[in-house]
Amino acid sequence: MLLLNPGPVTLTERVRNSLLQTDLCHRESEFFDLQEEARTRLVDVYGLDPNEWQAVLMTGSGTAAVESMTAALVPRDGKLLVVENGVYGERIAQIATQYGIAHEALKHDWMDAPDLEKIARHLDADKSFTHVAVIHHETTTGRLNDIAALGALCRERGLRLLVDGVSSFGAEPIDFADASLDALAATANKCLHGVPGASFVLVRRAALARAASRTYYLDLVRLARLQDQRNTPFTPSVHAYYALVEALRELADEGGWRARHAGYAALAEQVRAGLAARGIGSVLPAAQSSVVLRAYRLPNGLAYAQLHDALKARGFVIYAGQGGLSAELFRISTMGNIGAADIDRLLQGFSDLMR
Ligand SMILES: *Cc1c(COP(=O)(O)O)cnc(C)c1O
Numbered sequence: 001m002l003l004l005n006p007g008p009v010t011l012t013e014r015v016r017n018s019l020l021q022t023d024l025c026h027r028e029s030e031f032f033d034l035q036e037e038a039r040t041r042l043v044d045v046y047g048l049d050p051n052e053w054q055a056v057l058m059t060g061s062g063t064a065a066v067e068s069m070t071a072a073l074v075p076r077d078g079k080l081l082v083v084e085n086g087v088y089g090e091r092i093a094q095i096a097t098q099y100g101i102a103h104e105a106l107k108h109d110w111m112d113a114p115d116l117e118k119i120a121r122h123l124d125a126d127k128s129f130t131h132v133a134v135i136h137h138e139t140t141t142g143r144l145n146d147i148a149a150l151g152a153l154c155r156e157r158g159l160r161l162l163v164d165g166v167s168s169f170g171a172e173p174i175d176f177a178d179a180s181l182d183a184l185a186a187t188a189n190k191c192l193h194g195v196p197g198a199s200f201v202l203v204r205r206a207a208l209a210r211a212a213s214r215t216y217y218l219d220l221v222r223l224a225r226l227q228d229q230r231n232t233p234f235t236p237s238v239h240a241y242y243a244l245v246e247a248l249r250e251l252a253d254e255g256g257w258r259a260r261h262a263g264y265a266a267l268a269e270q271v272r273a274g275l276a277a278r279g280i281g282s283v284l285p286a287a288q289s290s291v292v293l294r295a296y297r298l299p300n301g302l303a304y305a306q307l308h309d310a311l312k313a314r315g316f317v318i319y320a321g322q323g324g325l326s327a328e329l330f331r332i333s334t335m336g337n338i339g340a341a342d343i344d345r346l347l348q349g350f351s352d353l354m355r
Contacts, residue, residue, distance in 0.1 A: 009336025018246035062187035072220035086140030154180035197240030
């Protein structure tokens with residue numbers, strides 16, 4: 001079965017086999033070597049300066065990292081503006097509500113890009129805002145939000161930016177030199193091609209110094225401090241760490257995030273052109289979309305369940321639209337161990353179905 005859903009991904013044999021390594025106690029030096037290699041390689045993916053940036057690992061899915069980042073990095077007396085144009089933006093607002101963090105959500109239609117003028121007006125009307133949170137790749141629609149433009153707005157106003165990069169880290173350009181960027185949360189099992197169970201926050205060391213402590217298990221400051229001391233507060237998902245390290249080695253061997261970006265882009269274009277030739281349109285223009293996942297309009301008279309089941313019988317798992325979009329669109333991700341020949345077979349499946 002090939003997974004064309006937005007994570008977990010189809011594994012390479014190299015990463016799958018890494019799960020079979022020796023059992024490891026997480027209080028032994030071998031585990032801390034593994035943890036250190038993961039952290040060092042994560043900082044290296046975008047060539048960051050380890051004196052400025054730190055990778056903080058945690059056991060949990062991508063949401064754990066987003067929650068840890070949000071709960072820690074808005075100080076007690078801070079206020080967060082959440083830029084919302086999909087399910088994952090809404091999730092950050094829900095996390096802020098859960099922790100009693102002062103915040104406002106600036107809601108957009110899920111089909112729309114963040115409205116920078118509206119965001120600027122909102123920030124200027126309330127000088128108590130200190131932080132802005134945004135999704136980089138809004139997986140709801142496949143839209144790549146312009147975090148560089150939002151970073152510029154933040155820099156002009158001395159605000160700090162928090163980014164959910166769960167479905168973009170490792171495959172899309174990210175400007176970590178943006179001085180407003182305090183942190184980015186991501187996971188092992190999307191563009192990095194690891195297994196679910198390990199996630200992480202890349203955080204500026206300076207931001208940790210201003211952080212709050214609102215959660216016990218996901219306390220970013222404590223996790224960062226202990227990991228810097230080759231320690232860990234709890235039992236980590238050791239096997240997921242094995243897979244993450246192997247996936248990071250593989251990513252480096254294959255040419256890093258730029259090579260991954262190029263590979264995904266070719267597959268995404270192959271899917272787009274192939275579906276267009278079969279009368280199935282893209283929801284967003286390619287220029288506004290990530291290379292990681294694209295959303296497509298369900299053909300007239302074909303329900304998602306029919307499409308899903310027919311493709312699954314041919315060995316492909318596609319993904320439904322979320323919330324109100326489930327009747328309108330379906331999504332195809334090209335993350336993971338997927339090649340051009342797989343996409344040819346997928347398109348053949350569509351041809352059979354449309355006949
Ligand atoms: C997948 C995803 C998440 C996290 O989902 P989990 O199910 O917790 O891994 C968060 N944000 C975005 C943008 C995502 O695509």
